[in-house]
Amino acid sequence: MTLVADLSGALFWEEQSVLVVSDLHLEKGSSFATRGVLLPPYDTVATLGLLAAVIARHDPRMVIALGDSFHDRTAHHRLSTTDRDAIAALQARRDWIWISGNHDPALPSDLGGVVATEVAIGPIAFRHEPTGAPGEIAGHLHPKARVSTRGRSMERRCFACDGERAVMPAFGAYTGGLNIRDAAFAKIFRAAGFMAHVLGDNRLHSIAASRCY
């Protein structure tokens, strides 16, 4: 079984030709705008652009959006026609599964693809919120790691993984992160240590979580 962590923050399962992305948070900008914080309305376009690029690279048979694909319950109503068409184009010629998350628990059926709370393929279960069960790939926590090299310290998004289970980084253009030293990660990975696969500029850096801070 070969699972490739893509630099974009997506995960590609080669044998099954399945591409997984988590926490797109589409329409996060307009979600804040409804509350008077007028963030630039370009996040959906930016996120879909990144998604189109990674799909073009791997041409997967199936795409799984691992929950919180939309920032709030009504976000899909605010999608522009162009963005809607862009999603439809990405869905053409492949299966598409929207896993529902806490931000988008009740997705409508007119978005194309199938809506599910979780999905299992072979030994692996895909769900939004991690439970810590073995064989689980989840999102929700937006892991990021701080590493220091040569006196400089930087913080980047990362995959958190101990070989039994993994938490994926958030893919959306406006999604921040939670440091992997937070107690939430300790709960999922328990006593045994886990690795942070940090998204660098040109390659992935795999570092033991205990060595990040």
Added chain:
Amino acid sequence: MQRSRGLHTLYISPLKALAVDIARNLETPIAEMGLPIKVETRTGDTPVSRRQRQRRYPPDILLTTPEQLALLLSSDDAPFLFSQLKRIVLDELHALVTSKRGDLLSLGLARLWRLAPQLCAIGLSATVAEPESLARFLVPQRDGMNKTADIVVAGGAAAPVVEMLDTKERLPWAGHSARHALGEVYDLIKRNKTTLVFVNTRSQAEMLFQDLWRMNDDGLAIALHHGSLDVAQRRKVEEAMTRGNLRGVVCTSSLDLGVDWGDVDLVINIGAPKGASRLIQRIGRANHRIDEASRAVLVPANRFEVLECAVAIDAIAENAQDTPPLRTGALDVLAQHVLGCACGEPFLAEELYAEVLTAAPYSSLTRTDFDDVVDFVATGGYALKTYERFARIKQDKQGRWRVTNPRVRQSYRLNVGTIVEDTMLKVRLVRSRGGASGSTGALGRGGRMLGQIEEVFIEGLVVGDTFVFGGEVVRYEALAEDQVYVSRANDKDAKVPSYMGGKFPLSTYLAERVRKLLADKRAWSALPDQVRDWLTLQRDVSRVPGVRELLVETFPRGNKHYLVCYPFEGRLAHQTLGMLLTRRMERARARPLGFVANEYALAVWGLGDMSFMIRQGKLDLDALFDPDMLGDDLEAWLAESALMKRTFRTCAIISGLIARRFTGEEKTRRQVLFSTDLIYDVLRKHQPDHVLLRAARADAATGLLDLRRLGDMLARIQGRITHRELDHVSPLAVPVMLEIGRESVYGEAGDELLAEAADELVKEATG
């Protein structure tokens, strides 16, 4: 409703404490003469009930700050409060006009001139380089005519007595701690009644304070005062000071401006003075009486600083000033003001535009920029018009702009002001867990609060690192939310971070004087022997740069090749230059590896033999330093620059795009639900000419990137580059070469290493 008459006089000062101090000084004579004049202050600390009463029954004289003025102007009471206003007094005006607070104040003034046409504005300043430009600030600008206020020069103050410490010790080649002169500084404190010792950064203050205590055999009462210490601790020091109980206080610029400090008879300034006017402000802390001369001793921490101190003393003797010139008004501040106006009475765009033009910093604002700002305030100013229904301000049938709902008004009130502080974390002292694991969790919480520290600083630390804080060596244990947990470390020496540079770069004025001093060999005779010998040696083995030329030296060292240049334009401009030069050298295949900058010079090193490349014409210095680097190279670099992202965040907050306070609660960056860095990336890609990005770029020109100064320098040196190909490092290059690798070299051990490195380099340079 019964209402009294409006205000007669407004007094605005940059500091709350100053307003309170002046109020006290006014109340006494008013009471003694039995005058029917009511004086009150209004600051962020004034209770809500009193603030409300002040709006109904204003005093005759109100002493307040620029932020409070903005708040009053945005209320419905503004016409009543201000229409009778006769005078407005702006104290320490030089300190206000050089920042965005000055922009905000100028817009407030423009508003006042319309509400009260009879108003007369008076500005006060003890240190101002160009009184004429400051005088423009005080009168309405009209139709491109350059209007200025009358200038009154008060004379009679005794000239300060300033000298440079003539050290018996060996002058260091680099570094900023001035540890060599510690004994002499201690002696000065011992010989005087009360001494203020100014340093440029918090970490320097901590270090010096510790060092002084270690040698304090006489048990002199020496205290520490800087902006990050807990307020209670600072108040204690201030009270002890006023009572005359202290012999010495080590402090940072937190004491530059403001209130009288009892009987200070000596000011010691450690390190580079940076600017003549700044130095005069500091010296003014001693002997705050007009008829007596203030006494000050400058203690340079290295050889270049000797030059800087020498020219600063000359400048003070000539009473020369170098406060920066008047700013061009910032667009993010204008956005805040426009929203504030809409919170009061609805406005017509044409009328507000005309009013804004009367403010000196905005007198050349274009209508397009103004309309873009209004559009930004209304719906975010995006090319993609999707936020019409979320508009914060809207036009009514008469075309007047007004806020769409009370929430907008409330948010404006909570977020008024232009001071965006670095995110600060609370430092708490807990018991060490000993281990080196960094997980948060099991650590005992609570602990005594030591003070606050910049988040940026902590982000650079690894758990287990030690640093000096609040006069103690502490060990970094954990970070949770906005709290930093530290334990008492047993080490005598801390892994204190390297000198991060003061906030203020060397002033353009002093830099030019330093270049003149270097170029004038006859003037060297006034310098200490060690410094004169150093310069003479430089002249013999390489060259001493002329006033307008740029000296570039190339030489091999170890298995690398070095290029050192001496622009004398301050660390910030040099850092930007280093970023851009290395990009270009990369393209020229000189294979640069890194660079380091200080206030005077920039050193770049790499694998390519730069001397050979220059000789062969493969590396053209004129092309390398061509001002066109401020075009595409700059744009490409800005895309990734962390400094630019910080600048953008500040603009986003001031302009009101994002709020720093919701319903009275201050948010820390950790709690903010989105990252301004990500927003910057997306906006830059999809609407690069957005008004906020324009505001951020304008800030970068004068702020952390100092682009304007870099641009001026590049223009100045065109066709004036002198290259020297050397076999080894030159004497002038030694200080900047010693900065290399300082990032990982700390504390005492670091100093020893530095000394060793210096000996080696000096031997080479003189060899």
